Structure formats: structure tokens, C-alpha cells
Amino acid sequence: MPKSLFQKVWDAHAVRSLANGQTQLLIGTHLIHEVTSPQAFGMMRDLGLKVLMPHRTFATVDHIVPTDQFAEPYRDPLAQAMMDELRKNCAQFGITFFDRATGKQGIVHIVGPEQGITQPGTTIACGDSHTSTHGAFGAIAFGIGTTQIRDVLATQTMALGKLKVRRITVNGALRPGVYAKDVILHIIRALGVNGGTGFAYEYGGEVFDRMTMEERMTVCNMSIEGGARAGYVNPDETTFAYLKGRPYSPKGAAWDAAVAGWRSTASDPGCHYDDVVTINAADIAPTVTWGINPGQAITINETVPDAAKATTVDEKSSIEEALAYMKLTPGAPIKGTKINVAFLGSCTNGRTSDFQEVAKYLKGRHVAPGVKAIAVPGSQIVALQCAQLGLDRIFRDAGFEWREAGCSMCLAMNPDKLIGDQLCASSSNRNFKGRQGSTTGRTLLMSPVMVAAAAVTGAVADAREVFDVNH
């Protein structure tokens, strides 16, 4: 019987059924970082447990690292304490740690792929909801809580109920100036922020076939914003080409065997999906959020919703709550909304290709007066690649601050924060109240090129007009 990739990976990693009907699922790769792991190691010590597969556990530091300070001790003693704790735990339990001194540190969802640790047909877990990113390689990747981190450390498994699979096909071609970020914002808007509850999303169709791995990662990254715990793209030649030669990729004869295995994990034609959604690529336009969750999005030429025109009580109250916080005018065009901050980076859009695409348009332009613009490479390797391409120079010349690798202003567990009710054009993934570090700070999610357009004009703008985009 034909099977989906999800089904195949699940079957290969299902250890046994548990008494409550869940499955004990083998997690082949465990990624950890400093925020959600220390308590798990504490529980390990309390219970006298050992890490079962330290060679399948990889650590990095990302959330708390200052992006304007490399040297330790950090100005924030709590951040330093978390750093020290992770170092201690990795040393004690024999775990590979991509510390800053290795030159391989970065956001966990950028490090895994660039090291070749993220591979097709595998299961991955990490104490971070954006673990769905790794699904871009045809892995099934779960964001987990801290107690589950303990479970995976101790047993390399976790208890999980099987997900349903929704196939999301995007056919046709994206119009110029429309990016992977717009694709996922469009999908979340269409299906809702909780539309994916209980599902893994399988993304496919002509648009995904043509996407680079980095674009696929952007889409899979935000699966959780649509409520889907995992999202994936079937592995293909693009996947294999990306992985070839990476530090943890198989070598020699093992490479050929691995590729054959990976190829066979892709969903079979005619396999069962619990739900199917088809989207026409031509219907997707540059998209911007206006509210306080990622589903509250409109295209650049639409107007901010008006609660008076809401068709349901829920819609009315959610618009009212969002606009009270966002201080945007109902019915006004989103285009032209003045911004204070522009943020480029995060596990969603902090990869080399993101900066490369922006640099194409930024060259010779300058950030508008009064706008604070920061560009934060997602990893030290991304930073190095950008430097080799001369991109850091282009960003600096344009008036961006060019920073060290980290999560930065995506979630403000580090010094990069909004102040007061600043409005931020952001390439990150969440526009929740207070997300960027100020309890009244406001976030508009958009693609990196749209962030750049906002940065140089000082207001939300259609990048296609500002930059004459025709890629």
C-alpha cells in the first residue's frame, strides 16, 4: 500500500505502543539549546539518569547570546549563567556543543541543516517549536517541552500520539517579488492559526519542487504558527545536492546508500492523506501581518480590517483586541504605515540566501532617517558566507547594524529589544503581544525584501515598487 513520508518515518521509528495508546517513538537526532534544556539536565541528575545516545545529541546557544558582544562574561549575568550551565551539561554528559569558539554556533534550526545533521527520513526533536524547520529535508521534526527533553536525553524516545497528514499543494509559479515567507503567511491566513492542530503538513507541488532548501526551511519553520506540530517537504535532488559534502553527511559508499534510502522515504504516489488543500501560486502576494498572531495577515495592497465589517462575533473581538494593541487604523491601507525598527534575521529568514536577496536591492540605498535597522546572521557560518560575499559591507553601507549570530530580536531574550510601542518590520515568525521584548512593542511580519523596503522608505511598502523587483 502506498505510504506518505510521515507514515514511513513513523513506522521506522515506532518502538512500541504504550499503555495509554501513544507510541514510544525513537528520536534519531536531538538538538538542544540553553533555554529549555537546563531543567531537563536537572531532572536527569535528580533521577540518576545517563544520556542514552550522546553522539545523537547536539547543542548550540542561540536565544540568550548578545549579538553585539562576543566576549564573555556577558553583561547580563543570567545569560552568562545559562551559557555556563549548557557548557557544563554538555561536558558532563559527553554532548557535542557548537559553542561560539567553534565558529559553528548559531540558531539551532540553522546549525542542524548547515552541519548536515538534519537528514531525510529521520526523526528530530528539540525543545523549540520551530523545530518544524528541519522538515524541509523530509525529516519529521517535533518541538517538545522540557520534560520531554529529559525523556529524549534518557531514552532517545518520547511518548507521542500519531499525527494526521494534510497535503498542501501549491501549483503554478510565484509572481516576481513573492517569496517563501509569503507562501507560508498565505497558508496560515487561509487555514488559520489553529487549522493544523493534530496534523503534520506535507508541502508539495510545483512551487516547492522549484524552491531551494533555504526557501523550504522558511515555510516548514512556520508550520507551528498554523498549529501544525510538524511540516515537511519530500526529499529530492535539491535536498541531496544541499547535503552533499556537509560535515555530518555520509561520505563515499555510505553517501550513495544514504541517498537511495532517502529517495525511498518520499511519499508514494497515491498515498493516503487525511486532508488535501490546493493553492494557486498566482494568488499569493507579498503579505504583511497587521495583528497579534501570524494568521492576522493581509496582502500589501489590502487595508487593515475593520471590526465593524466582521461577520462573526469572534472575528469582531479578535480584530478589536488586535487593533487596540497594534494602534492601526481600521480600513486604512497597511502600505505607508510608519515603522521604527527593521529586523532581518531569525530561524525563519536568517540564512545566507535571505541576506543575498536583500543585498541585491539594498546596494546603493540607505535606511530611512529615524529607523533602527539590524541584520543578524542566523549562524556564524552564515556570517562568514555573507562576509565572503561582501554582503556585510552592503548592509553596513546602507545603514544596517550588522551583528553576531543569534536569535536576536525575534524573541528578545537578549539585549535586542523593541522600546515602548515601536513598530517593527520583521522577518521573524511571531507577532504576539510583547514578543519582541517591549510589553507594548508591535511587530509586522513580512519577507526579508519587504523588511528592506520598509527600512529604506521608513514605512510599510510594496518591495516590488520600491525596488522594481523582477526576479
Next chain:
Amino acid sequence: MSLAKISSLAGLGVFVSGNDIDTDRIIPARFMKCVTFDGLGEFLFHDVRKNADGTDKPHPLNEPRFNGATVLLSGANFGCGSSREHAPQAIQKYGFKAVVAEGFAEIFYGNCVTLGIPCFEAAREDIAQIAAAIEKNPAVELTLDVAKQEIRFAGQTVKAAVRPSARDALVNGRWDAIGELLEGLPAVKTTAAKLPYLAA
């Protein structure tokens, strides 16, 4: 490891209205700069409860009449956003023993069960009825029955679903899976041995 069998619990309730209440709102990220979960309870819903100067904003948890509530009621898609266990930890450490909502985000739900916090999914009208009863009399006792999947209050009974795997785990005292997962270690090794990428 012996865990409590949670088949039913009783307590006072408090209703925090709203849909899509995310984990950043439940526990803002800056309070996650810690290496233990101790003390998280005091920061529950911090930014919607407190002004910058530390004074209170209007919020049900700031109302003395709801002091002592152990059941948190809310709207749809509760706990969406990040995987931070800090969110259910903060809820538990504040003193809540159960959450009732129209629906829950996936990761949050699992994190709650692992901590022995039952999550009940109830219809909006029913939650509104409970909320109205609490509003009228905050001393009204709610009985949340995991096994029977119902909530009893002020002489009324409403349906409240608990997912089958969670129900089994709570009622039978196996909501923290570690014991069972450790028992499965021999089988884990057998499964791992069949996967080429796991070769040491």
C-alpha cells in the same frame, strides 16, 4: 516512580477570556532566563497583569475574589506558540491544577499532561455558563471529572473532553512517561539498530 492517579479534582475557578492566548502571554520570554522552573508562578500572565511600574492592570488574576482558584478557564486555541514548558510550569506553580478551554495548541496540551495538569475541552456556551456561575459566586466549587469527561458545578453538569491518551495517563497515574519509556529501552535498541543513521 509512583504518580498520583488523577481521575477527578475539585476547586474554585477563574475565567481569563480571550482566544489564541499564546505562551508568550502566559509567560513572557524574559522570565525564561533561568536554569530552574522555581518561582515562575509569580510571573504568570505578567505583562497583561502588571504595568511597567509594577502596579496592577485589570485582570481576573488580580482580583482578590478569585484568590484560591485552582481551575483556569479560557477560550479557543489556548497555549499556542512556543514549546516552552515554562508556560504550564508557571500555571502549575501559580496554583492551578487544571485548565478548561475551547481548544488547546498541540505542544502545550502535551506539556500539561506530562506535568499532570488535565486539559478539558468544552463548548464555548458551557464555558460561558461556568464563567457566569463563577462571576456570580466565586466560591462555587467546580468538580472536574477526568474519567467521566464532565464538569459539575452549581447543580449543573457539562461535557468536557479529555483526549483518550491523556485520560488514560491521568486516571492510571502514568502521565509522566519516563518510567514506561525506560522500560522500553531494550526495544529502543532493537529499533535503533535497524536505522543506518544511528550507527555509533
